[in-house]
């Protein structure tokens with residue numbers, strides 16, 4: 309079987325266009341504009357490039373963006389003070405604090421400081437807990453992008469066996485929970501998993517978020533499986549996924565490319581979360 313490409317770029321473009329229409333209508337009818345605050349501390353290249361793409365997406369969808377570029381020496385106290393100001397501002401509906409943070413700042417404290425109703429990254433423990441319990445909440449953008457790509461292509465999850473490779477709070481755990489909420493049977497694999505090959509070969513869906521370029525080979529994939537690649541590692545200036553794409557596409561029914569797959573969905577999901585934060589909560 310030669311797999312069909314799950315085209316994140318195309319889906320994301322369509323979603324952004326419809327978000328723009330909704331936002332323009334909102335402005336016309338209610339005189340309001342959504343606002344996103346983005347805080348970046350220090351100069352991590354991947355975080356900087358994400359901020360630039362967020363500014364672009366906000367322009368494209370008519371969302372106000374407020375970018376705070378803080379020096380790496382900023383104290384945790386000062387960062388949380390800024391978050392508290394943004395928490396009470398009426399023109400800010402979503403707050404995103406770029407990761408990674410400098411070593412002296414505790415990401416858990418930062419996640420807790422963001423008001424749950426403005427937590428468009430879904431990192432606050434209130435949102436994480438609601439996700440765990442299957443309640444409505446702000447869902448982290450990349451996991452949300454994985455689920456949207458799957459549903460846009462009409463892929464059924466009910467009763468299917470899914471493997472998630474990776475157990476981070478940002479991708480692995482939330483994706484597992486979302487798959488479970490859609491009635492999949494979920495196996496969470498990680499670096500200590502024994503016989504990873506055997507786990508994966510029995511699965512109808514594989515979501516890999518391991519950050520190990522090219523390590524999912526075709527001998528680990530069942531004929532006709534859906535393969536979602538969340539890994540993005542820079543190798544010699546080139547973005548590489550976890551999946552050996554050329555090999556695995558020959559066996560998969562659907563597969564995401566890197567770039568142009570899940571990563572391309574992230575910013576669209578973020579804007580969707582800003583709107584959700586504005587309309588649904590508080």
Ligand SMILES: Nc1nc(=O)c2c([nH]1)NC[C@@H]1CN(c3ccc(C(=O)N[C@@H](CCC(=O)O)C(=O)O)cc3)C=[N+]21
Pocket residue numbers: 354355358361404405406407408429449540547566567568569570571572573574575
């Ligand atoms: N609090 C927080 N939330 C984040 O979501 C977050 C973060 N911090 N820190 C930095 C990373 C990085 N990140 C990316 C998102 C989309 C693409 C993306 O659009 N990728 C395109 C390719 C872009 C290209 O070709 O350079 C794709 O995969 O098709 C990349 C990187 C979100 N991050």
